[in-house]
Amino acid sequence: xxxxxxxxxxxxxxxxxxxxxxxxxxxxxxxxxxxxxxxxxxxxxxxxxxxxxxxxxxxxxxxxxxxxxxxxxxxxxxxxxxxxxxxxxxxxxxxxxxxxxxxxxxxxxxxxxxxxxxxxxxxxxxxxxxxxxxxxxxxxxxxxxxxxxxxxxxxxxxxxxxxxxxxxxxxxxxxxxxxxxxxxxxxxxxxxxxxxxxxxxxxxxxxxxxxxxxxxxxxxxxxxxxxxxxxxxxxxxxxxxxxxxxxxxxxxxxxxxxxxxxxxxxxxxxxxxxxxxxxxxxxxxxxxxxxxxxxxxxxxxxxxxxxxxxxxxxxx
Numbered sequence: 599x600x601x602x603x604x605x606x607x608x609x610x611x612x613x614x615x616x617x618x619x620x621x622x623x624x625x626x627x628x629x630x631x632x633x634x635x636x637x638x639x640x641x642x643x644x645x646x647x648x649x650x651x652x653x654x655x656x657x658x659x660x661x662x663x664x665x666x667x668x669x670x671x672x673x674x675x676x677x678x679x680x681x682x683x684x685x686x687x688x689x690x691x692x693x694x695x696x697x698x699x700x701x702x703x704x705x706x707x708x709x710x711x712x713x714x715x716x717x718x719x720x721x722x723x724x725x726x727x728x729x730x731x732x733x734x735x736x737x738x739x740x741x742x743x744x745x746x747x748x749x750x751x752x753x754x755x756x757x758x759x760x761x762x763x764x765x766x767x768x769x770x771x772x773x774x775x776x777x778x779x780x781x782x783x784x785x786x787x788x789x790x791x792x793x794x795x796x797x798x799x800x801x802x803x804x805x806x807x808x809x810x811x812x813x814x815x816x817x818x819x820x821x822x823x824x825x826x827x828x829x830x831x832x833x834x835x836x837x838x839x840x841x842x843x844x845x846x847x848x849x850x851x852x853x854x855x856x857x858x859x860x861x862x863x864x865x866x867x868x869x870x871x872x873x874x875x876x877x878x879x880x881x882x883x884x885x886x887x888x889x890x891x892x893x894x895x896x897x898x899x900x901x902x903x904x905x906x907x908x909x910x911x912x913x914x
Contacts, residue, residue: 646701672762678705683755694744770873783822795847
């Protein structure tokens with residue numbers, strides 16, 4: 599049965615689901631419980647399967663919500679497609695001869711890409727043909743490095759998420775725009791750092807790549823980028839004064855994700871009748887999935903509970 603709930607009903611359901619998301623005490627228990635995940639996660643295959651199992655369990659709620667209310671259906675679908683974007687990255691990484699974890703994100707009957715592609719190992723031209731006529735069409739139309747394609751996929755996923763607000767009333771679209779531009783700003787600052795430290799791009803190359811963002815969204819993220827940049831600078835200044843080692847790109851990314859998580863928490867209860875609670879819930883679930891996968895990563899790598907906690911994004 600599709601579209602069986604009105605917006606008030608859905609918001610009430612979201613509030614109930616928000617109360618069941620994991621808190622710090624829950625993560626503490628999971629990290630310290632050696633039996634928290636039943637799968638053996640020592641070998642590469644078992645490791646990938648453990649991640650897939652957790653993702654499939656966590657994402658079922660969104661798959662069900664996608665059929666609840668017509669107004670929000672495009673939003674839930676766009677959220678699911680953020681994960682399918684990782685499947686495309688996996689296929690491209692293999693086509694470019696990159697080493698990668700072969701985990702598949704299963705979004706059920708909403709999937710455009712089939713898991714069977716992992717057995718076929720399609721070449722770049724074959725992948726381009728598969729994307730024709732889908733929401734991923736055009737991503738591979740010109741030759742580019744894997745790094746540029748990876749960012750292009752991220753931008754397309756963000757653009758799809760932004761476009762999902764089309765059925766909203768004007769006020770809800772404005773509220774959604776606020777959240778979307780803040781998220782884009784976080785990504786922009788993360789990309790700046792990643793491109794400079796990991797890929798050794800110069801400032802001119804980075805600026806040229808990021809200056810397209812205003813064209814992709816209804817409004818410039820520049821004011822939000824300034825807010826995020828200032829928040830990051832304050833955190834880096836605290837780190838500098840503490841006398842610790844200079845934070846790298848991975849550290850900065852964690853700071854910014856924690857910053858965005860706290861901001862999302864702060865807007866969840868802003869207005870019951872607004873889109874705030876729906877979008878905030880999706881981002882909180884996004885971080886819950888990310889946290890659980892990080893715990894599996896930590897177990898696989900033999901990290902201590904303390905080391906795993908260092909990368910958990912949650913309320914403290």
